Amino acid sequence: MPINDDHPITTNSRNRRDRWLPAGSAALLVGALVVGGFWIARDDAPGESGAAPAATEERSRAVLTAENWVLADYDDDPKYGGELEYNNVGGELNVHWRLAEDYDDYVSDRQDIGPATTLDVLGKESLMWSYADDDHTVIRPVEGAYTLEFRGGGMSRAAFVDLLSQLRLASETEFLDHLPEEAILESERPAAIADILSDIPTPNGFEAAAIPSSALMSYNLTADVTNAVTCAWVAEYADALEAGDDARVTKAREAAGTARSWSALKEMEGAGDMAQWVWEENDQIADGVSGEALQQLVDNCDQT
Numbered sequence: 001m002p003i004n005d006d007h008p009i010t011t012n013s014r015n016r017r018d019r020w021l022p023a024g025s026a027a028l029l030v031g032a033l034v035v036g037g038f039w040i041a042r043d044d045a046p047g048e049s050g051a052a053p054a055a056t057e058e059r060s061r062a063v064l065t066a067e068n069w070v071l072a073d074y075d076d077d078p079k080y081g082g083e084l085e086y087n088n089v090g091g092e093l094n095v096h097w098r099l100a101e102d103y104d105d106y107v108s109d110r111q112d113i114g115p116a117t118t119l120d121v122l123g124k125e126s127l128m129w130s131y132a133d134d135d136h137t138v139i140r141p142v143e144g145a146y147t148l149e150f151r152g153g154g155m156s157r158a159a160f161v162d163l164l165s166q167l168r169l170a171s172e173t174e175f176l177d178h179l180p181e182e183a184i185l186e187s188e189r190p191a192a193i194a195d196i197l198s199d200i201p202t203p204n205g206f207e208a209a210a211i212p213s214s215a216l217m218s219y220n221l222t223a224d225v226t227n228a229v230t231c232a233w234v235a236e237y238a239d240a241l242e243a244g245d246d247a248r249v250t251k252a253r254e255a256a257g258t259a260r261s262w263s264a265l266k267e268m269e270g271a272g273d274m275a276q277w278v279w280e281e282n283d284q285i286a287d288g289v290s291g292e293a294l295q296q297l298v299d300n301c302d303q304t
Contacts (some may be wrong), residue, residue: 059169060144061097062122066166071091074179077214081146085167091154093163097146106149107139119161121150122169143169182217189297192218196225197265201255205235222264223274230259230281231301237285238298256285 061082064071069086081098098106107127107163110116116127119138126140134155140148150167152160170178176185193208202208206229213224233256238278240248259265259282265275283295289297 031221038261057171058144059171059172059174060129060146060148060150061165061170061172061175062095062150063170063175064093064095064163064166065168066163071178071180074183074216075220076175076216091152091159093153094149094151095167096149096151098149100142100145100147103139103142103147106147110137119164121164124169130157131158138164179216182218183220184221185216186214187264189213189215189221189259192221193225194224197229198230200226200262200264201258202229203232203252206232219268219271219274222268223272226259226262226265226274226278230256230278233282233285234297234301240292241290253286253288258283259286261281 005100063084064086066086066088069088071084072087073085074083081096081102083097084095086093086095088089110127110129111181113129116129118125119128120126121138121140124141124143126138128136128138130136135151136155136157137149137151140150150164152163155163176183190209193211193213197208208225211225211228213220213228215224232253237249237252237256240252260279265278268277281300284293284297
């Protein structure tokens with residue numbers, strides 16, 4: 001059954017919010033956006049969204065336009081790709097775009113499930129496997145920078161194939177337009193980071209602009225920022241301890257001891273494990289950790 005991208009994308013304009021929504025808003029957990037055959041447009045700065053994409057802008061991502069599906073999670077990382085998660089009563093669809101160079105590895109991995117069947121998805125012959133009667137995945141060949149994978153759970157094969165027919169290829173501009181209002185775009189990220197850091201002490205020389213994050217959701221950005229601060233204090237504490245600088249050691253311990261009062265972490269508590277992880281790491285610094293336990297903290301930060 002061919003599944004083609006033959007329906008135009010229309011735009012439903014709405015006003016852009018004036019400020020980034022803080023982590024404590026209702027937007028923290030998920031970007032609850034109901035999609036249904038139309039685009040939710042955002043009136044943003046040129047080049048981010050709100051404007052028609054250039055004719056040469058490749059459409060190598062995909063979005064769902066089916067009625068009554070909620071966009072619950074979204075991520076986009078230029079180094080690795082991205083993901084959209086859509087939920088419906090009893091069902092879930094994950095849309096992944098991964099670097100073109102990863103296509104062969106993912107196909108090889110999925111072949112462990114068993115022989116693939118083929119079907120046309122968005123104009124390309126694609127490979128499909130079923131993990132179970134209600135759990136299916138399809139990998140679409142490379143187009144532009146990415147290969148696409150679609151995984152659907154809680155639905156029959158026929159329902160999954162029908163859902164695939166309601167996917168549309170999207171450029172980066174169209175992808176950004178598809179996101180809910182609370183999504184944090186690149187131009188908004190510095191202000192969002194400053195908001196998160198507003199009551200968080202940082203070591204001398206700490207640069208907010210150097211925090212490595214492309215997070216679109218407030219939870220993920222808060223996680224990236226507080227992890228970066230925690231690791232900066234781990235490094236400062238370890239260096240001060242090695243240098244025998246008691247004043248710096250004390251300052252690092254006192255700063256780490258404030259972690260449980262950081263507003264951004266308190267607001268994200270219960271939404272995931274990150275707040276607890278950051279608190280536990282900082283608790284160890286505040287308690288004067290040393291030896292192998294300190295080395296483990298350092299190693300953990302080196303791996304992030």
